[in-house]
Amino acid sequence: MNTVDVIAVLAAVFLSPLLGGLVAGIDRKVTARLQGRYGPPILQPFYDVFKLFGKEKMVVNYWQIFCAYMYLAANILTVVLLALQSDLLLIFFVLAVGGVFLVIGALAAESPYSQVGAQRELIQMLTYEPLIILVFVGIYLETGSFKISQIVATYHQPLLISLPLLFVVLGYAIVIKLRKSPFDISTSHHAHQELVKGVMTEYSGPYLGVIEISHWYETVFILGLCALFWHTNYIWMSVLVVLTYFGEVLVDNITARLTWRWMLPHAWTGGLLMSFANYFWIYAKLK
Amino acid sequence: MSLISTSRVKSPWLIHFDCGSCNGCDIEVLACLTPVYDIERFGIINVGNPKHADILVVTGTVNHRNKKALKNIYDQMPEPKVVVAIGACGTSGGVFREAYNVVGGVDKVIPVDAYVSGCAPKPEAIIDGVVIALGKLAEKGKKVDQGIFERLEKTQSAIKAR
Numbered sequence: 507m508n509t510v511d512v513i514a515v516l517a518a519v520f521l522s523p524l525l526g527g528l529v530a531g532i533d534r535k536v537t538a539r540l541q542g543r544y545g546p547p548i549l550q551p552f553y554d555v556f557k558l559f560g561k562e563k564m565v566v567n568y569w570q571i572f573c574a575y576m577y578l579a580a581n582i583l584t585v586v587l588l589a590l591q592s593d594l595l596l597i598f599f600v601l602a603v604g605g606v607f608l609v610i611g612a613l614a615a616e617s618p619y620s621q622v623g624a625q626r627e628l629i630q631m632l633t634y635e636p637l638i639i640l641v642f643v644g645i646y647l648e649t650g651s652f653k654i655s656q657i658v659a660t661y662h663q664p665l666l667i668s669l670p671l672l673f674v675v676l677g678y679a680i681v682i683k684l685r686k687s688p689f690d691i692s693t694s695h696h697a698h699q700e701l702v703k704g705v706m707t708e709y710s711g712p713y714l715g716v717i718e719i720s721h722w723y724e725t726v727f728i729l730g731l732c733a734l735f736w737h738t739n740y741i742w743m744s745v746l747v748v749l750t751y752f753g754e755v756l757v758d759n760i761t762a763r764l765t766w767r768w769m770l771p772h773a774w775t776g777g778l779l780m781s782f783a784n785y786f787w788i789y790a791k792l793k
Numbered sequence: 794m795s796l797i798s799t800s801r802v803k804s805p806w807l808i809h810f811d812c813g814s815c816n817g818c819d820i821e822v823l824a825c826l827t828p829v830y831d832i833e834r835f836g837i838i839n840v841g842n843p844k845h846a847d848i849l850v851v852t853g854t855v856n857h858r859n860k861k862a863l864k865n866i867y868d869q870m871p872e873p874k875v876v877v878a879i880g881a882c883g884t885s886g887g888v889f890r891e892a893y894n895v896v897g898g899v900d901k902v903i904p905v906d907a908y909v910s911g912c913a914p915k916p917e918a919i920i921d922g923v924v925i926a927l928g929k930l931a932e933k934g935k936k937v938d939q940g941i942f943e944r945l946e947k948t949q950s951a952i953k954a955r
Contacts (some may be wrong), residue, residue: 534833538797538831539826540826543828543830543831543833544834545831545833545834546833546834546835546836547803547836550803550804550836552800553799553800553803553804553836554800554802554804554806554836555794556797556799556800556804557797557800557801557804558796558802558871560797560798560800560801560934560937560938561847561871561872561873561937562871562872562873562937563871563940564871578820614895631872675841694841701863702841702842703840703841703842703845706842706845707842707844708844710844710845710871752930
């Protein structure tokens, strides 16, 4: 391990929660502005988390707590692996493990809201995971490698140019992964009374804070994936990331929540069709 | 520690429980969330889960049926927590206080930290009541940091029995 790697790991572990929290704050501010409100301060997510750490510890059972920490660990690991420019498939599997621990934690409590939320979260995972795999396969077909370090070293034009449709598919998957409206079916993002709070219902106090911090890591990881589509130039990379996230916030605000019966077939048919169209394009270019 | 106590005041999450109100007060409570008043400016979120909430806002009279639900919701909230009673009914039982099925105001069942009078109170008055409750929340937060928890007597004995 050389110095650059050590710095990358440290930055991933310590700077990404700061960045993720800031993004969450900006998200809430922009959301408020889009709804014609003034909105909370940018640092509001940090206040929320510090407050949660100061609350009383209420535990349903120990599995729940274990799962909360495993969810955090898996999300930190995805960001670290991304910072180390590791293998995309490995990152994907770690991401899946994190998601599963969130679901198990919710299933460990007997509350019907948390149970229903967990089942819905499983369906959401079922929907976005094939899409993300399709995107990674597309990246492989275009660049000839799953390893990010190799892609950055050998491929010298933005991936967005050859994989535009797959970027749309990734955007679709991100909305589901970040549990934003219209796909906030496992935890209610805006309507806080629906399904109580889904998978997060039984987490309270410091453990909810842990889940919140994991979510910040998740956000940074997702933004990192978007950044991969324009790895050649840092300015265009940040423009792409900002535009994508703004798009997500916009969709979050202008759409009403859908059911999983709508989400699953539409995400799969749309995602598959766009992915295969893009694969054909890559194939035709190679010929 | 000071970071946590600052954050407590800056991020109060609120749960609204309708304890048999005529919906007049409920509408005024929800009006606080609209763009006109926008209580999210102060970091207040209207959550639907007592386990996530810091402030319990109760509207309406308490009767013999729903006092159990009210107690249960109060017990599910992790400390520090405060209670705001809204409207004439919530504070005292209002015009229904003599009715055979009515227990009275919210303070007959759980300790109340701020009272907002009026039938129905204006959204400004409700926000004012919540702000007063925030001062109490900060005081209770200091007690929680020292390990002192305010609980209902039965809850305390139930926890000890476990």
